Amino acid sequence: MASAITIRDLRKSYGDVQALDGVDLDVPEGSFFGLLGPNGAGKTTFINVLVGLVRKSGGRAEVFGHDVEDDYREARDRIGLAPQEFNVDRFFPIREVLVTKAGYHGVPADEARERADEVLKRVGIYDKRDTRFDWLSGGMKRRFVLARALITDPDLLILDEPTAGVDVQLRHELWETITELNDSGTTILLTTHYIEEAERLCDEVAILDSGRVLEVASPDELMDRGTDDIVVTLRDAPTAVPDFAAEDDRVEAVELDGTRLVVTAREGGLVAPDVVRRLDAAGHELVDLEISRTSLEEVFVEMTRAEEEGRATMEVGQ
Numbered sequence: 001m002a003s004a005i006t007i008r009d010l011r012k013s014y015g016d017v018q019a020l021d022g023v024d025l026d027v028p029e030g031s032f033f034g035l036l037g038p039n040g041a042g043k044t045t046f047i048n049v050l051v052g053l054v055r056k057s058g059g060r061a062e063v064f065g066h067d068v069e070d071d072y073r074e075a076r077d078r079i080g081l082a083p084q085e086f087n088v089d090r091f092f093p094i095r096e097v098l099v100t101k102a103g104y105h106g107v108p109a110d111e112a113r114e115r116a117d118e119v120l121k122r123v124g125i126y127d128k129r130d131t132r133f134d135w136l137s138g139g140m141k142r143r144f145v146l147a148r149a150l151i152t153d154p155d156l157l158i159l160d161e162p163t164a165g166v167d168v169q170l171r172h173e174l175w176e177t178i179t180e181l182n183d184s185g186t187t188i189l190l191t192t193h194y195i196e197e198a199e200r201l202c203d204e205v206a207i208l209d210s211g212r213v214l215e216v217a218s219p220d221e222l223m224d225r226g227t228d229d230i231v232v233t234l235r236d237a238p239t240a241v242p243d244f245a246a247e248d249d250r251v252e253a254v255e256l257d258g259t260r261l262v263v264t265a266r267e268g269g270l271v272a273p274d275v276v277r278r279l280d281a282a283g284h285e286l287v288d289l290e291i292s293r294t295s296l297e298e299v300f301v302e303m304t305r306a307e308e309e310g311r312a313t314m315e316v317g318q
């Protein structure tokens, strides 16, 4: 599949700070791609390089095959950006802001007005079209920056923390709108601190830490690396249960507390049937079975913590 974003050995330093320290990444065209990382990992810097707000110190960055610096105009015209910080002309009616932006990207005036109405309807603030940005509520402001990103009908939509500080209802509405856009072919690059959001929406995520990519995988692949708890409730409290760990090296721990048995294993969904079979064969009656999967959040915390500990060890060793 062709790449919407191609990044090779991308570097950005601010004085002594290596905000991006040799990033390699391919974001496939049409994908819903998540960029996750703790505060200061380099996510915003990465996005700013793509949209031409920050000059890279080294490496290559292309959007649909256009170099983001040498072919700035071609690359930038394909991107819609909804930034984390609101950087909107506050004094003009929002519809006018959209029309002006479309004009700046070469859209003729009539079409610009049509598009402005269309995107305002799409994000649900058409009735506020004559209001200035300052007078919108926080949630409406979030909707507006999405509308502004959509005004040029971008092939790549970059969303930097699009749901920061919005209520549950709006978050779900925004998810729906973004998913529809992705279904109709728009490539999405999303950064978020709500890991659940990435787990739910993204085909693939890259985990960025200290300016480096630690991992690129689907949320499911990442979650498979963590352990799951298979929680079984038995009718009677047994004195012993089969030695699950001896026959399956995916099993990491077994804990029995009265009638409650917890088997901790990688790929819990695949191990559970065997646990049930063996309990049944040993004459135990099951009352309830529940599998609680590791969340992407746990895997994420584990990975970024390991990276931090690795760095601390290196610093001590130096």
Ligand SMILES: Nc1ncnc2c1ncn2[C@@H]1O[C@H](COP(=O)(O)OP(=O)(O)OP(=O)(O)O)[C@@H](O)[C@H]1O
Residues within 6 Å of the ligand: 014, 017, 018, 019, 037, 038, 039, 040, 041, 042, 043, 044, 045, 046
């Ligand atoms: N203009 C700048 N001048 C100096 N240092 C900067 C500048 N912009 C970013 N940095 C530094 O670069 C590093 C990466 O910052 P960046 O904002 O890209 O991280 P982030 O992953 O987006 O963080 P957050 O999740 O907190 O938004 C940080 O150490 C930050 O302090």
